[in-house]
Amino acid sequence: MRGFDAALKKATAESWALMKRIGADTKGTLGITRAPYDAAEQRAAAATEAVLREAGFAPEYDGFGNLHAILPGADLSAPAVGLGSHFDSxxxxxxxxxxAGVMAGLAVLLAAKRCGMAPARALRLVGLRGEESPWYGTAYLGSRMALGLVPHATMGQLVRGDTGRTLADHMAELGFRGQPGPSLSPENLACWLExxxxxxPLLIGRDVPIGIATAIRGNIRHAQAKCFGEWAHSAAVPRDFRRDAVVAVSELVMAMDAFWTGRMALGDDNFVCTVGIVSTRADQHAMTKVPGEVAFTLNLGATNSDVLRQSGEYAAARAREIEAERGVRFDLGADTGSQPTPLDPALVNRLDAAAGxxxxxxxxxxxxxxxxxxxxQAGIPAAMVLVRNQNGSHNPHEALEQADYAAGVRVLAQAALELAG
Ligand SMILES: [Zn+2]
Known part of the structure; x- marks a missing residue:
């Protein structure tokens, strides 16, 4: 393994340099912008493809635009160990x-190839497309098509908010027109490590470089919730006669915060609740009016589907009580969301043991x-290595220390090679 450690160190540094180069190439005036199935994301994929080709791999795109590269295993029929993440931002x-996840997988493949490793099963790097939701209003475009969870014909009809063009149109411009059947399935992938x-801020707070993900939170999201009260004179109307929508929404927010406190008291740190938007009507509100209408969002998340369901029911029940107490009316509107997804316990333990x-x-x-x-969800056991980083994400200040990235790559490599045999 000594030869491999040195090769991994070198490949990690190369992948870091490639990541910096892609960043410089896809930086706009404020931050990084790589829209799914658009030029900048394609340049990121092409730069990765070039490094793979240079190293002797034969990278290929599937019909959904995802980039694949394979280090063959001795057993050609054995499903591969999958590594990767997404190119877009x-x-x-x-x-x-x-x-970072695509680059980490790249580093593992480069090092394994240069050491002449011949694992029992193949290592497959996948650079996925279109993971981020702001562009088409939904996430995981590339992976869902590749895994056969949503057909290209259906997904392709999605319209990108800023261009007004369909996903199929944007994909076709880059030469991706879908393909019959999935490109990834339990038949060619034994597991997925991302x-x-x-x-x-948790890992920085705990002063550790590595997080081992145990589950992916599901959520219940009310994007267009409203509370209707009654507009009234702020000085003339006594308290008992008020139907104040701001106070009513505040009470609901505090009720959900109390629900959260209750979960934590039970030792459950998996619940989250965020009211990210609260607004009175700009065309009617005034400092001197009792607010008669509030629009807000309610975003509940949990790793446990029972807790998630309970939190949704609790929100609805408390809204009914507040309506009765305060003479207002809540309309939480339609909810969208996703089920919590457990990650594979054996893989989680393996990543944990590798870090140890x-x-x-x-x-x-x-x-x-x-x-x-x-x-x-597609039946491929999956797990994730999380790497400590500064300033969160989805903003231009997102940061990552090279040493922490390298630590994450080592954990990924260790687990991947064990799994590949
Ligand atoms: Zn991401």
């Missing part, structure tokens, strides 16, 4: 969300939605 985001930046064997501090924690969840 949110508008004016950071360079590492997604790309490295991703943490995107949160390398002497790296780590912490087990649930994470947010990632492509890995789609692999799990």
């Amino acid at each position: 949110v508008p004016d985001g950071g360079n590492y969300d997604g790309l 490295l991703h930046i943490e995107q949160g 064997a390398l002497g790296l501090g780590r912490h087990r924690m649930p994470t947010v939605g990632h492509d890995a969840g789609m692999f799990a």
